[in-house]
Amino acid sequence: MSNSDIINQELGGKKIAKLPILAAIIALGGLVDAIYLTIHHYTAVPVPCGEAFDCGAVLTSQYATMFGIPIAIFGAIAYFTAFSLAILTAFGNRLTWMLFGIQVILMSLFTAWLLFLQKYRIEAFCQFCLISAAITLTLLIIALVSRFWRIH
Amino acid sequence: MNNQPTKNNNLLPLAIIGIVLLVAVVGGWLLYKTSTTTTTANKSNSSKTPGKPPVSENAAQLYASAPPGAQPPHLLGSPTATVTVEEFADFQCPTCAQKHPLAKEIISLYGSRIKFVFRQMPLTQAHPKAYDAAVASEAAGLQGKFWDMQNQLFANQQSWSVAPDHRKLFEEYAQKIGLDMQKFQNDMAGLSAKARVDADMQRARVLRIQSTPTFLINGNSVAFEQMNIESMRQLIDYELQKTQSSTQNQTGSGGGSANSNTSNSNMTNSNTTKNK
Numbered sequence: 001m002s003n004s005d006i007i008n009q010e011l012g013g014k015k016i017a018k019l020p021i022l023a024a025i026i027a028l029g030g031l032v033d034a035i036y037l038t039i040h041h042y043t044a045v046p047v048p049c050g051e052a053f054d055c056g057a058v059l060t061s062q063y064a065t066m067f068g069i070p071i072a073i074f075g076a077i078a079y080f081t082a083f084s085l086a087i088l089t090a091f092g093n094r095l096t097w098m099l100f101g102i103q104v105i106l107m108s109l110f111t112a113w114l115l116f117l118q119k120y121r122i123e124a125f126c127q128f129c130l131i132s133a134a135i136t137l138t139l140l141i142i143a144l145v146s147r148f149w150r151i152h
Numbered sequence: 153m154n155n156q157p158t159k160n161n162n163l164l165p166l167a168i169i170g171i172v173l174l175v176a177v178v179g180g181w182l183l184y185k186t187s188t189t190t191t192t193a194n195k196s197n198s199s200k201t202p203g204k205p206p207v208s209e210n211a212a213q214l215y216a217s218a219p220p221g222a223q224p225p226h227l228l229g230s231p232t233a234t235v236t237v238e239e240f241a242d243f244q245c246p247t248c249a250q251k252h253p254l255a256k257e258i259i260s261l262y263g264s265r266i267k268f269v270f271r272q273m274p275l276t277q278a279h280p281k282a283y284d285a286a287v288a289s290e291a292a293g294l295q296g297k298f299w300d301m302q303n304q305l306f307a308n309q310q311s312w313s314v315a316p317d318h319r320k321l322f323e324e325y326a327q328k329i330g331l332d333m334q335k336f337q338n339d340m341a342g343l344s345a346k347a348r349v350d351a352d353m354q355r356a357r358v359l360r361i362q363s364t365p366t367f368l369i370n371g372n373s374v375a376f377e378q379m380n381i382e383s384m385r386q387l388i389d390y391e392l393q394k395t396q397s398s399t400q401n402q403t404g405s406g407g408g409s410a411n412s413n414t415s416n417s418n419m420t421n422s423n424t425t426k427n428k
Contacts, residue, residue: 028172121314125278
């Protein structure tokens with residue numbers, strides 16, 4: 001709570017906070033990536049894949065869907081949520097930055113699981129999944145930095 | 153999911169969120185529509201413009217001048233057929249195993265009307281066991297049982313690709329298809345099987361094959377969404393017609409009449425594999 005109070009003070013009403021804006025932009029990148037992968041899933045158009053990767057193996061693996069829904073859709077929803085929370089924070093909402101932190105931690109845990117699957121179960125990577133992992137990691141760093149930066 | 157602002161009643165953030173949601177949904181939908189219409193357009197036009205010719209004039213030259221790969225190639229059908237279907241695949245790639253029944257279906261449909269060639273393209277960085285699998289199939293090939301081993305490797309992909317000792321499983325498959333085990337083990341270790349794999353990989357590199365499986369029909373790469381029996385038949389029939397009308401010394405066969413019988417019983421054994 002103290003964290004969002006501090007943000008609110010600093011925001012001074014409608015003044016826009018820089019870190020949440022940065023987070024929102026980055027989350028938007030994740031949203032685009034996830035939408036791209038979702039479309040790929042339903043059209044089966046092959047994604048351009050570098051030589052060190054095997055996107056086909058990853059994106060058509062048994063782990064690419066959960067309850068029959070492509071993981072990319074969960075990703076899109078998660079990034080949209082993170083984006084919305086960051087935007088609301090940027091415009092001075094009290095609670096949303098904390099929710100953003102929780103959301104990003106959950107996303108990071110899920111991302112870690114996906115990375116584990118790619119490394120040890122599928123034994124192949126796809127660069128769009130790695131981009132998504134990097135974006136989530138960046139959001140996590142932003143959330144952590146905002147916490148420790150502003151408190152002292 | 154997203155919280156309403158409690159204090160600040162400014163509508164701007166909600167407007168931004170709404171716009172992003174709208175753009176995401178509408179943009180995603182439009183992109184989806186365009187990709188599917190391109191797919192269907194490709195399909196319906198394929199009698200005129202078969203395949204996605206990623207091979208432009210330059211690439212056609214490239215195809216003509218690329219290194220030949222392992223000689224003699226693993227070939228089914230007729231070596232003198234005017235239409236060549238060349239598959240580049242990796243035994244550890246799930247999509248390759250998934251498309252293996254398609255390759256078999258095409259071979260049994262067209263028989264000696266086409267020349268079907270299999271090329272090794274193990275993606276060694278992504279698939280640590282793929283190269284060994286390719287060598288195992290070549291070692292079987294040195295005893296004339298390449299296609300049997302190919303079936304075994306694709307059918308059992310999910311077992312050996314996660315097995316700690318995959319070579320042991322390869323030996324089991326070798327035994328199952330009746331190979332001389334001593335020779336198989338020697339060939340696994342020897343250079344001639346590896347040299348064949350390397351020659352195919354060299355060809356794939358020069359042709360800039362990006363992904364597995366890749367099917368080339370007379371040098372034209374088949375788009376992933378066309379890797380189904382209907383589209384492949386259209387593409388092959390088109391090539392058959394084209395070469396027939398230009399050479400005029402083949403017996404006629406109209407588009408879609410792909411019911412020629414096969415002599416390749418090797419490929420049509422029941423070991424199909426399903427990929428989840």
